[in-house]
Amino acid sequence: MGANGSGKSTFFLCLNGILKPQKGTLFFCGTPYSYDRKSLLELRHRIGIVFQDPDNQLFSASVLQEISFGILNLGADSETALKETEKIMDALDITELKDRPTHILSGGQKKQVAIADILVMHPDIVILDEPAAALDPKHTALVNGTIDQMTEAGLTVLISTHDPDYAFSWADQIILFHQGRVLKSGSPIEVFSDQAALTLTNLSRPAVLSMYGSLCRKK
Numbered sequence: 001m002g003a004n005g006s007g008k009s010t011f012f013l014c015l016n017g018i019l020k021p022q023k024g025t026l027f028f029c030g031t032p033y034s035y036d037r038k039s040l041l042e043l044r045h046r047i048g049i050v051f052q053d054p055d056n057q058l059f060s061a062s063v064l065q066e067i068s069f070g071i072l073n074l075g076a077d078s079e080t081a082l083k084e085t086e087k088i089m090d091a092l093d094i095t096e097l098k099d100r101p102t103h104i105l106s107g108g109q110k111k112q113v114a115i116a117d118i119l120v121m122h123p124d125i126v127i128l129d130e131p132a133a134a135l136d137p138k139h140t141a142l143v144n145g146t147i148d149q150m151t152e153a154g155l156t157v158l159i160s161t162h163d164p165d166y167a168f169s170w171a172d173q174i175i176l177f178h179q180g181r182v183l184k185s186g187s188p189i190e191v192f193s194d195q196a197a198l199t200l201t202n203l204s205r206p207a208v209l210s211m212y213g214s215l216c217r218k219k
Contacts, residue, residue: 108139
């Protein structure tokens with residue numbers, strides 16, 4: 001979490017190997033990142049990223065082609081790729097979209113397809129940059145439900161969000177970014193109890209904490 005321009009998206013792109021940090025070294029499972037084509041392909045198999053704007057991610061003519069592209073690129077045969085693609089579409093309840101052109105989908109549908117793009121490759125870690133950005137309440141709920149499915153399946157999920165209520169209810173750990181650096185890290189209650197850090201990062205307290213504080217003052 002953090003204000004716009006604080007470095008969240010840049011950090012995510014470094015984690016996926018799309019950007020290479022100018023200083024420091026990134027490690028995955030104890031091994032420093034390598035930036036040759038083979039190493040990056042393996043890294044992006046293990047660490048998937050869903051961009052804030054799905055139009056930056058989707059490019060195939062149909063949803064079926066779009067979701068199957070990644071697993072085919074990893075070397076799966078056509079039969080396996082089709083089976084895995086159908087399985088993930090069924091899990092995300094988007095099978096009815098399989099023959100539709102990606103460019104005519106709604107924003108929420110595009111986001112679901114972008115998530116399916118990543119999940120079909122069976123990553124260990126999924127990164128979502130503002131997953132609910134520009135979505136209506138219905139599609140926000142659908143995407144949040146998909147995120148819950150991922151965590152229940154044992155995936156590690158990293159999210160950037162400006163929604164303190166969602167972050168407080170969902171996250172195990174919150175990291176606040178400020179001007180490209182980590183300002184504070186800890187449990188949701190630790191982070192959202194630090195008013196000075198929230199002010200620096202343009203964040204408000206979750207409604208439940210504000211209500212709790214208000215009730216305590218009335219005693």
